[in-house]
Amino acid sequence: SYSQTAEELGIVRVENLDLERMNAGKGIIVDSGTTDTYLSSSMADEFYTAWRKVTGMEYSNSAIPLTTEQLRSLPTLLFQLQAHGTSDEDLLDVSAETPGLVGNLDPSNSHDVLLAVPSDHYMEFSPMQNAYISRIYVTENTGGVLGANVLQGHDVLFDWENGRIGIARSLCEYETIMVEKEHELEQSGYLDRADKDETALPVDCILSDASLSTSCLESVDSQQCNHEPNSKLAGFEVWKRVVRFPSSLGGLECEEVARRISFSPYNNIDNVKQSHIGCNIFGVCQEEIPCSISCDEANRVYQADLSGSIVDKCGDQFFGACQTSCTQSRLTSIPMDDGNCHEEQVTTRPCHVGACSRNSLCIVPFMVHAVFGFSGSDATAWTRYTEEMFLVALSQTLKASILTIPGKENIEFGPGDIRSLMVHPWKSTDGSTHAERGMKIIAEIGIYNSRISQSDILSQSEHPDDSIISCTELELVEYAKLALTINTILQDGGTFLQDLSDAFDFHKGILMGH
Numbered sequence: 001s002y003s004q005t006a007e008e009l010g011i012v013r014v015e016n017l018d019l020e021r022m023n024a025g026k027g028i029i030v031d032s033g034t035t036d037t038y039l040s041s042s043m044a045d046e047f048y049t050a051w052r053k054v055t056g057m058e059y060s061n062s063a064i065p066l067t068t069e070q071l072r073s074l075p076t077l078l079f080q081l082q083a084h085g086t087s088d089e090d091l092l093d094v095s096a097e098t099p100g101l102v103g104n105l106d107p108s109n110s111h112d113v114l115l116a117v118p119s120d121h122y123m124e125f126s127p128m129q130n131a132y133i134s135r136i137y138v139t140e141n142t143g144g145v146l147g148a149n150v151l152q153g154h155d156v157l158f159d160w161e162n163g164r165i166g167i168a169r170s171l172c173e174y175e176t177i178m179v180e181k182e183h184e185l186e187q188s189g190y191l192d193r194a195d196k197d198e199t200a201l202p203v204d205c206i207l208s209d210a211s212l213s214t215s216c217l218e219s220v221d222s223q224q225c226n227h228e229p230n231s232k233l234a235g236f237e238v239w240k241r242v243v244r245f246p247s248s249l250g251g252l253e254c255e256e257v258a259r260r261i262s263f264s265p266y267n268n269i270d271n272v273k274q275s276h277i278g279c280n281i282f283g284v285c286q287e288e289i290p291c292s293i294s295c296d297e298a299n300r301v302y303q304a305d306l307s308g309s310i311v312d313k314c315g316d317q318f319f320g321a322c323q324t325s326c327t328q329s330r331l332t333s334i335p336m337d338d339g340n341c342h343e344e345q346v347t348t349r350p351c352h353v354g355a356c357s358r359n360s361l362c363i364v365p366f367m368v369h370a371v372f373g374f375s376g377s378d379a380t381a382w383t384r385y386t387e388e389m390f391l392v393a394l395s396q397t398l399k400a401s402i403l404t405i406p407g408k409e410n411i412e413f414g415p416g417d418i419r420s421l422m423v424h425p426w427k428s429t430d431g432s433t434h435a436e437r438g439m440k441i442i443a444e445i446g447i448y449n450s451r452i453s454q455s456d457i458l459s460q461s462e463h464p465d466d467s468i469i470s471c472t473e474l475e476l477v478e479y480a481k482l483a484l485t486i487n488t489i490l491q492d493g494g495t496f497l498q499d500l501s502d503a504f505d506f507h508k509g510i511l512m513g514h
Helices: 041-055 069-074 174-180 182-187 256-259 268-273 311-313 385-405 471-493 496-512
Strands: 029-030 037-040 077-082 113-117 122-127 131-134 136-140 144-146 154-159 165-167 212-216 232-247 276-279 284-294 327-335 341-349 366-376 419-426 436-449
Touching: 037 041, 041 136, 069 268, 113 165, 131 182, 136 256, 232 327, 256 276, 256 284, 366 419, 366 496, 385 436, 385 471, 385 496, 436 471, 471 496
Parallel strands: 029 144, 037 136, 212 341
Antiparallel strands: 037 144, 077 113, 122 131, 154 165, 212 232, 232 284, 276 284, 327 341, 366 436, 419 436
16 A cells, blocks of 8 residues: 555665765666666675575675566565656646555655566566576666666656656556457557556456357257157257457456356256366367257258358457467358358468567577558558468568578577557658658567477477476577568568568458458
8 A cells, every 4th residue: 555654664764865876977868678687786795685685695796596476576676766857847736646656655755766676577587597586787877777687667758848757657457458449450450559548457368359160050869859840859069169368367267257157048047057168278268068959950950150240240250369388379251141150271380479579588698679650551450360461471572582581491489479469650751741641550579499399398288397498508599680670671671571471461352452
């Protein structure tokens, strides 16, 4: 609670700081381009003393073997940053209990910013040494650097015009953003992060529309009727859904969501108790429900309903979220004259973004982020269709470029290895006008360990044991080179951007039929 004092929360202060020396020279630099954090050596003794008091250990930047429980038991470091200005005009008209402010921890400076850094942000795991290394160094003669590891989990606004920096806690979860904007995405696919609520509550799993995989008619044996049309036959039906976005922050898991939104006509209270619901590691949830039909109904033959749009009746049928198994699934269906969408096929493909990329450093050791600008394109026309076509076009264009490089002939690269993070209008920055020039797409590209991805380790469990996922320093060096190669290709331009644009237009043309 923000009404509690530092003593009540068990906070140990680093006392007797030489603030003049800490802020001397170039001062404290906030630099997301610097991986680690460097603090003034003038506070070393006091910092080490506070660390020893809390942990009972000596502070070190050497590798330390830790269990998950031991890592979580390490303290959260709190950085107090002085508010810009002290007058009422300088301070925002907000309560001191606003999340992210110091509040009662320092009542005389309650509007200072409080930057909280948990242990898993400043302790970096080294797979080669199977140990953790603290990436906060108390070594600078003057000044210091707040690097990416302490900024992680925060939105940082650099207000250079007014010489200020704004810091706010962020979920940093694309899936959460998508959930908050689900209605807008359904309408146009256009994501506007400006309206995103950073204080989001737990988010439930989101599933695709359901498809009937096995109908009640298909599960019964009509030969048991014995020419009695009113006799009832007991059977079952199977419904499937694809995980579009997994739950986060303690929201409802996909199996519970599937149970709550089941709409089968046979899913009455008694059948719910007998039904079985499960979601596999490939992101497909299946519900089996008892049912019964008359012998007269058992002789029916379903016909495809070809009137209208399949998309309007059976959903968009695109690939769902990338799972920890590093696969994602697509459920294609066709509307039938019984009013239901019947499964045609479940397709899976490898992916190395999302949950897969957070599984282990050895699985996806590097990510490349890129911003693409398409002049003359309309961001509001972006849909899940155009997103999938962009992923296909980018993966094919990148792969073609990589294959021309000696030694890279065996690189496998697909649309599941790329994720579109944001799409927004591309504004002109020339002169005083802010006219739209086109559309910008921000994407991330997963650089994955093919040896692990192609093994059966990830398909054995939803949460594979980190102890059986290992990699060598030599492997990481090779994938670092691949990440650098992709970065060079993207920055060099040449014919790449034109090839990408041509491929994007080609795939959109196939999809739209022109």
